[in-house]
Amino acid sequence: xAVVSQHPSWVICKSGTSVKIECRSLDFQATxxxxxxxxxxxSLMLMATSNExxxxxxxxxxxxxxxxxxxxxxxxxxxxxxxxxxxxxSFYICSARQGVGELFFGEGSRLTVL
Amino acid sequence: DAxxxxxxxxxxxxxxxxNLPCNHSTISGNEYVYWYRQIHSQGPQYIxxxxxxxxxxxMASLIITEDRKSSTLILPHATLxxxxxxxxxxxxxxxxxxxxxxxxxxVVVTP
Numbered sequence: 647x648a649v650v651s652q653h654p655s656w657v658i659c660k661s662g663t664s665v666k667i668e669c670r671s672l673d674f675q676a677t678x679x680x681x682x683x684x685x686x687x688x689s690l691m692l693m694a695t696s697n698e699x700x701x702x703x704x705x706x707x708x709x710x711x712x713x714x715x716x717x718x719x720x721x722x723x724x725x726x727x728x729x730x731x732x733x734x735x736s737f738y739i740c741s742a743r744q745g746v747g748e749l750f751f752g753e754g755s756r757l758t759v760l
Numbered sequence: 761d762a763x764x765x766x767x768x769x770x771x772x773x774x775x776x777x778x779n780l781p782c783n784h785s786t787i788s789g790n791e792y793v794y795w796y797r798q799i800h801s802q803g804p805q806y807i808x809x810x811x812x813x814x815x816x817x818x819m820a821s822l823i824i825t826e827d828r829k830s831s832t833l834i835l836p837h838a839t840l841x842x843x844x845x846x847x848x849x850x851x852x853x854x855x856x857x858x859x860x861x862x863x864x865x866x867v868v869v870t871p
Contacts, residue, residue: 650803652803680858680859682861689847689861689863689864690804690861691861692858695858737801739804741803741804741859748806748809749806749859750806751796751803751805751806752803753802753803754801754802754803756801
């Protein structure tokens, strides 16, 4: 099946710094990507929908100025956690749609903010 | 998208079939049933999906009741690597709709 890759797979940063997570569709073009967040022992929560060439659409309660999403090409979307704090520590997962086909998920990126 | 209900957990012996139920009594006529699973600390993995006919692939079988209000995912010969959280989701395929994950079923396969 289609491959979606995330980088980095894990990152540790100090409080107050910004962290960028990349999501790439390796063998297909993805006009739409989705970003999820998952806290320990909880289900995935959709954060935002990333559309190539336009602004992302954020779910209710997700701060767009804190979680910056850029979908500059058909194979790359980035999520930047700005001024990260310990409560932002989580597992961030992206998914990409191949045309109107199925969603495929990345391996996830674990963020730990000290 | 229609809401789904799954048992929170179930155990299965290695080598035996694992039958995972899902209720989706409010499913609409154009909504498909999808199954994903998430192994610990990994992204979700697509397993199978169907509309009203039973489906089978190399990973699993999906049995959908005639009234489409419930379905069962069958892992024919569970292995230890099948230990994961299994999510049943209903949605309109090909739509721009977003996947909304419920709590899923934690399946533990024991030797």
